[in-house]
Amino acid sequence: MRNASAAVRPVSTSSDELLFKKLVDAVQDYAIFMLDPAGHVLTWNQGAERNKGYTAAEIVGRHYSVFFPREAIAQDDPDQHLLQAARDGHFVEDGWRVRKDGTRFWAHVALSAIHDADGTLVGFSKVTRDLTQRRLQDEALRLARDQAEAASRAKSALLANMSHELRTPLNAIIGFSEVLCTDGLRTITDAKRREFAGDILSSGKHLLNLINTILDIARLEAGTEALQFETVPLDELVAEALVAVRPQAAAKVIALETKIAPPNMLLAVDRRRARQMLVNLLSNAVKFTPQGGAVILRAGMADGMIDIVVEDNGIGIDEKDIPLALSSFGQVDCRLDRGHAGTGLGLALVTRLAALHGASFVLNGKADGGTCALLSFRAAPGR
Numbered sequence: 001m002r003n004a005s006a007a008v009r010p011v012s013t014s015s016d017e018l019l020f021k022k023l024v025d026a027v028q029d030y031a032i033f034m035l036d037p038a039g040h041v042l043t044w045n046q047g048a049e050r051n052k053g054y055t056a057a058e059i060v061g062r063h064y065s066v067f068f069p070r071e072a073i074a075q076d077d078p079d080q081h082l083l084q085a086a087r088d089g090h091f092v093e094d095g096w097r098v099r100k101d102g103t104r105f106w107a108h109v110a111l112s113a114i115h116d117a118d119g120t121l122v123g124f125s126k127v128t129r130d131l132t133q134r135r136l137q138d139e140a141l142r143l144a145r146d147q148a149e150a151a152s153r154a155k156s157a158l159l160a161n162m163s164h165e166l167r168t169p170l171n172a173i174i175g176f177s178e179v180l181c182t183d184g185l186r187t188i189t190d191a192k193r194r195e196f197a198g199d200i201l202s203s204g205k206h207l208l209n210l211i212n213t214i215l216d217i218a219r220l221e222a223g224t225e226a227l228q229f230e231t232v233p234l235d236e237l238v239a240e241a242l243v244a245v246r247p248q249a250a251a252k253v254i255a256l257e258t259k260i261a262p263p264n265m266l267l268a269v270d271r272r273r274a275r276q277m278l279v280n281l282l283s284n285a286v287k288f289t290p291q292g293g294a295v296i297l298r299a300g301m302a303d304g305m306i307d308i309v310v311e312d313n314g315i316g317i318d319e320k321d322i323p324l325a326l327s328s329f330g331q332v333d334c335r336l337d338r339g340h341a342g343t344g345l346g347l348a349l350v351t352r353l354a355a356l357h358g359a360s361f362v363l364n365g366k367a368d369g370g371t372c373a374l375l376s377f378r379a380a381p382g383r
Contacts, residue, residue, distance in 0.1 A: 031128040034114075037121050039064045039082050051130050053100030064126070067097045069104065085111040086121055094131065106135040166210065169203035176200050213345050216276075220352040227270035227356060231380045234265040234299060234306060241278035242297075249286045255294040256282070265299065265306050268380040273353050280346040281310040281373050289314035289370070306377045313370040322363050326351045350375075 031048035033041055040063050044056035052059075052067060059066075065078035072078070072095070085091040091111040096104050110127045176196040179188070188196075219225045242256055249256050267274065278297075285295040289312045298309045326347050347363065354361035354375060362374045 029129065031126075033126055035064055035082075035124040035126055037086075037123055039078060039124075042123065048128070051099075051105075051128060052097075058100070067128075069096050069098055072096070081109075081111055082124065085113045085124055089113050097128065105130050105132045107131060166207065169206045172203040173200050173207075213349065216349055217345055217352070220349070220356070225356060227273060229268050229270055232267050232269055232271050232274065234267055234308075235260060235263060237267070237269075237271070237275050237278060238297060238299070240275050241282055244275075244279045245282040245286060248283060249295065252286065252289070252291045252293075254286050254289055254292070256286075257294060257296045258298075259296065260299040262301065265301055266380040267306060267377050269357055269377065274357070277350045277353050277375065278308070278310075280350050281375070284346050285310050285312035285314065285371065285373070287314075288312065301379055304379050306379050308375040308377070310373045310375075311366070311370065313366075313368075316369045317363070317365045317371055319365060322365075326361075326363060347373075 029047055031051040032045045033048050034043040036042055040061060041059050044054070044060055048059075049055055063078070065073055068078050081091045081093075089112065092109065094106065094108050097107040097109070098104055108129045108131050112125045113121060114123050114125060116122050176199050180193065180196055216225075238258060238260065242258070246256065282295060282297065289295060293313050296309075296311045298311070300307055350373075351361050357377065359378075360374075360376045362376075364372045364374075366372050
């Protein structure tokens with residue numbers, strides 16, 4: 001229909017029509033204009049100029065396809081809309097349109113066919129309303145709803161996981177305690193008693209760690225955590241973190257390697273919390289690395305920043321799952337955690353502690369498998 005009539009015929013103007021034209025021209029929230037049967041613009045009101053950016057002199061006579069995005073023009077939407085309006089009397093849709101400056105807006109469009117007394121098609125009326133703000137609000141509400149639902153599901157999954165994590169050490173504590181407090185005291189050997197006592201101690205420490213982690217997250221989210229900053233050698237922090245993680249790595253025959261240069265780098269951090277961040281990163285890497293693998297901690301300094309990188313060759317992570325893995329109640333694919341003990345809160349804790357230190361934390365999957373976690377601190381004066 002675009003080439004059916006290149007000529008633009010003026011619209012007759014009786015007194016009633018002039019009055020109506022003034023009324024239409026005064027409308028500013030809606031673009032209201034006329035098209036000829038082929039889709040060329042015949043009239044233009046203030047609302048059209050305001051919504052689309054063209055003056056009447058710039059647009060009258062041009063084909064209305066100029067308001068459509070390229071992809072819509074490519075699939076012949078402008079002419080198809082005219083054909084449907086001519087056939088059915090009207091065409092209505094919500095879709096993207098383009099202003100003079102090239103920006104897009106979400107529009108509600110109503111296209112109506114106009115016939116003369118003989119039933120001959122003489123053109124179309126077109127009303128366009130900019131609904132971009134409403135669409136953005138709807139999208140924000142939808143996103144908030146989806147996030148709330150995802151958080152609810154994640155919290156339910158966390159509670160299910162936590163119940164397992166709590167029951168396992170509690171059952172061990174209760175079971176071994178019952179043996180020690182009953183006839184077993186007279187029948188088991190001293191070696192067995194020491195073994196049971198060791199299991200009870202280990203389970204108790206595990207429970208304490210779980211509870212402390214949950215309390216840490218709660219304090220950080222409530223904004224009640226206060227850091228005690230001091231200047232700490234990075235070498236010392238790394239050594240302390242390795243001591244804490246070494247038993248976990250030894251149990252899976254995983255090598256812990258460090259590459260720190262230059263030596264004697266200094267950080268202005270809360271020592272306990274900084275050590276906790278390194279322990280969480282190393283422990284998480286060991287947790288998801290198969291037996292016999294390796295975890296590497298590298299550190300270096302550039303432009304006043306100290307970068308600490310923890311790499312592993314474990315199961316890795318999809319890029320789309322990273323935001324969930326870093327959230328307080330996120331749990332990336334529960335199937336991955338079934339063979340790996342833990343609450344799934346370690347990375348969330350690192351994220352919040354890094355922010356509290358004014359540091360940055362980035363987690364990425366590696367192309368060859370495994371993950372790469374990067375902590376960046378500003379170097380303390382003195383180095």
